[in-house]
Every structure is written in structure tokens, then in C-alpha cells.
Amino acid sequence: AQKITQTQPGMFVQEKEAVTLDCTYDTSDPSYGLFWYKQPSSGEMIFLIYQGSYDQQNATEGRYSLNFQKARKSANLVISASQLGDSAMYFCAMREVASNNAGNMLTFGGGTRLMVKP
């Protein structure tokens, strides 16, 4: 079963407007973490923001915020004041403890391609 689902394969947003990228997840582990990564056309994976399952407040990092709704198992990324440089693929990922309890496992969604229009 899909553990991380990103239902928006592609999105457009007007420059300077806000945009929300959706992510839902599935886990039975009470302790987990959710990441968002940006992948520009150059290919590297750039860490944006992290939310732990026990964190009481939604994570924020500059123009990025994470709308964490634990009961709905969703962790949407909100980008405020979009810039042309925000055009990229965005991946949601979930960290769980490995089955042998020895380390991290990171599972990725299929990604959303964001295109910012001038």
C-alpha cells in the first residue's frame, strides 16, 4: 500500500501568490517524521522543512510552512509569496524507524511539479 501520496502531479501558481502542495501518509507507528524536499532541474534534493509526529505546533521555515493535520494524516506544504525560483519538483517523505529498530527509513511520495508564472 502507498505510504506517501501526493495527488497533484503538476501545479501552476502566479508569482507572489501562496500555494499549497498536498501530502497524505499512512503509518501505524506513533513516532514518525515528515519532510519536504525541493528538487530543481539540476537534480539535487534540497531539504525544506520537517515536522515530527509529536510536535505540537506546525513547522515553519521562512516562506515554507507545514499544515500538519495528524488525525487526517496530512502534511501539506504551504509556500507563501511564490518566486520564479520556486519552480521545481517537490517531494513529501516520511521517516519511520526501520523494522529492525536500528535506523531511519525514508519513504517518498511521487512528487508535485510546481511551475511559477511571472
Add this chain to the structure above:
Amino acid sequence: NAGVTQTPKFQVLKTGQSMTLQCAQDMNHNSMYWYRQDPGMGLRLIYYSASEGTTDKGEVPNGYNVSRLNKREFSLRLESAAPSQTSVYFCASSEIFLGGGSGNTIYFGEGSWLTVV
């Protein structure tokens, strides 16, 4: 601040050839990972090493082998390359997760583009 370094960045192989992707991290992390990313898709875990001396299969391990040479280095080997292994390969590293909700960033290399013809 090198972080995670992968080599080579680009490689073209013929079907049946072998090659090794090298990865090194300078952050003293315990856990290291190899992922592959196919066009238009997210990353899928091939193998991981939770700590020096241990390796485990991920989601798509067939056709690959790994070696955790020491704490810094984690290599991925294709013994007999197939066109289905054409992909972008990412190495990553992180500290060992000990439980709880604390943040624990996973750092990625810049990727290695592999084409098998």
C-alpha cells in the same frame, strides 16, 4: 562543507557491464542510504546501512549489492547492468534515529545519472 559526495556524476554502461557508485559523507553520520529515482517518480530505497558493518535491503534491491566500507563510505555495485537500471541514483546519510519526534535531517548527494544501453 562537502556533505555527501557521489561519484561518478554521469555514466553510460553497456548491458552486462559492471560498475560501482561511490559515496562518502563527512558529517560523521551513522546511517547511509542508496536511492534510485526514475523519470517523473519519487525516490525508492535500494539498500541502507543503519550503522557501520550492517546493510539491509530496501524496496528495490534486486540487481544491486552494497558495501559499507567504513563509517564514511557506502558504495553501490551493479554486477551486470540492465537497461531497467537506467536511473538517477542518490546517496544519503543521517544520524541514527533513537526514537521520539526530534528532527533528523537526511542529507542527499547531488545524484549520479546512469544510462544502460
